Amino acid sequence: MKKVRVAIHGFGRIGRSILRALSTSRQDSGVEVVLINDLAPLETCAYLFEFDSIFGPFPGTVDTRGNDLVVNGAAIPFHQIDPAAPLPDMAGIDILLECSGRATSRAVAEAGLQAGAGAVLISGPSDAADVTLVLGANDGAYTGQQIVSNASCTTNAVAPLLRLLEDNFGVSGGHMNTIHCYTSSQPTIDTAGKDLARSRAAALSMVPTTSSATRLIDRVVPDLAGRITGSAVRVPVASVSAVDLVVKLDRRDADFTEALQTAVEACPVLGWTPKPLVSTDLRSRPESLVLAGPELITGPEFTRIFGWYDNEWGFSNRMIDVARKMGASQ
Numbered sequence: 001m002k003k004v005r006v007a008i009h010g011f012g013r014i015g016r017s018i019l020r021a022l023s024t025s026r027q028d029s030g031v032e033v034v035l036i037n038d039l040a041p042l043e044t045c046a047y048l049f050e051f052d053s054i055f056g057p058f059p060g061t062v063d064t065r066g067n068d069l070v071v072n073g074a075a076i077p078f079h080q081i082d083p084a085a086p087l088p089d090m091a092g093i094d095i096l097l098e099c100s101g102r103a104t105s106r107a108v109a110e111a112g113l114q115a116g117a118g119a120v121l122i123s124g125p126s127d128a129a130d131v132t133l134v135l136g137a138n139d140g141a142y143t144g145q146q147i148v149s150n151a152s153c154t155t156n157a158v159a160p161l162l163r164l165l166e167d168n169f170g171v172s173g174g175h176m177n178t179i180h181c182y183t184s185s186q187p188t189i190d191t192a193g194k195d196l197a198r199s200r201a202a203a204l205s206m207v208p209t210t211s212s213a214t215r216l217i218d219r220v221v222p223d224l225a226g227r228i229t230g231s232a233v234r235v236p237v238a239s240v241s242a243v244d245l246v247v248k249l250d251r252r253d254a255d256f257t258e259a260l261q262t263a264v265e266a267c268p269v270l271g272w273t274p275k276p277l278v279s280t281d282l283r284s285r286p287e288s289l290v291l292a293g294p295e296l297i298t299g300p301e302f303t304r305i306f307g308w309y310d311n312e313w314g315f316s317n318r319m320i321d322v323a324r325k326m327g328a329s330q
């Protein structure tokens with residue numbers, strides 16, 4: 001079958017995780033990277049791709065040849081781009097994976113289409129997108145739109161769970177807190193920023209903040225709109241995050257735990273662990289969320305559900321899945 005040809009625009013944590021996931025998968029993903037753009041030089045990007053502080057050294061070969069990044073012997077044309085200049089020619093590229101974190105305006109999102117790409121998939125929340133798609137939550141919302149947002153890692157973690165809870169047990173309301181590892185949006189040492197708490201050193205404090213997932217949940221699980229509140233605490237951990245969800249369910253029978261586990265295991269993007277894991281154990285898990293069985297609490301009024309997600313690896317795998325879905329419809 002013809003592979004979906006993608007370009008990666010922005011070769012940072014998510015861009016590199018996508019290429020690593022594709023290059024290390026034992027199964028044919030049906031997606032191939034045929035172009036990479038970044039502001040940084042090829043040598044820097046090759047080095048950061050080969051030596052990763054979170055995922056370890058790349059388990060294969062990484063070289064540079066002329067303007068190509070060569071991974072396991074396969075050459076991928078690389079462009080170090082000037083952000084003021086137009087994107088390179090993208091004729092023949094099915095989907096531009098917009099992973100620079102810049103595509104919040106329609107003009108930036110459309111640049112990929114103007115360069116010739118068939119469609120654009122944004123690796124974050126964007127009001128500029130035609131649709132926000134979260135697999136397991138609103139799969140049917142994709143009807144061939146050209147600019148798609150894959151929402152956020154936290155939305156991918158919590159929205160499929162809420163969809164499942166509403167469909168199986170009914171949700172009258174709840175609160176989601178994400179205990180989130182730090183990302184490149186936070187400084188290593190106190191640095192002035194728009195958000196006061198988030199301008200503090202990322203690895204030194206727990207930082208209470210907001211989550212874009214709160215409003216995105218309303219968008220991708222619209223029947224729960226206004227019923228789920230959300231918050232975030234950024235913690236001094238570099239990898240793997242957690243969702244702590246407290247919900248009031250309409251129906252909860254005696255076999256609730258088994259019923260929940262069965263429903264979770266039937267959902268392709270969710271997982272379940274019966275073990276008392278800690279965050280490092282979840283590194284490189286491809287699921288959008290792995291529910292922790294031992295953390296489930298069924299109180300008299302509320303149900304507490306706790307799950308882990310590798311915010312980089314799980315989300316990057318969903319980028320690949322959504323790209324494949326979009327490519328199949330082209």
Ligand SMILES: NC(=O)c1ccc[n+]([C@@H]2O[C@H](COP(=O)([O-])OP(=O)(O)OC[C@H]3O[C@@H](n4cnc5c(N)ncnc54)[C@H](O)[C@@H]3O)[C@@H](O)[C@H]2O)c1
Nearest residue numbers: 010011012013014038039083100101123124153184311312
């Ligand atoms: N890190 C996560 O856990 C995570 C999870 C889900 C979604 N996201 C989203 O993905 C996006 C990228 O996040 P990240 O963590 O990979 O960030 P990052 O800072 O690691 O990577 C961004 C990359 O884009 C490049 N870049 C910036 N401006 C560019 C431009 N104009 N042209 C080309 N390249 C450019 C940078 O050089 C960098 O390599 C953000 O929108 C973020 O919210 C991140």
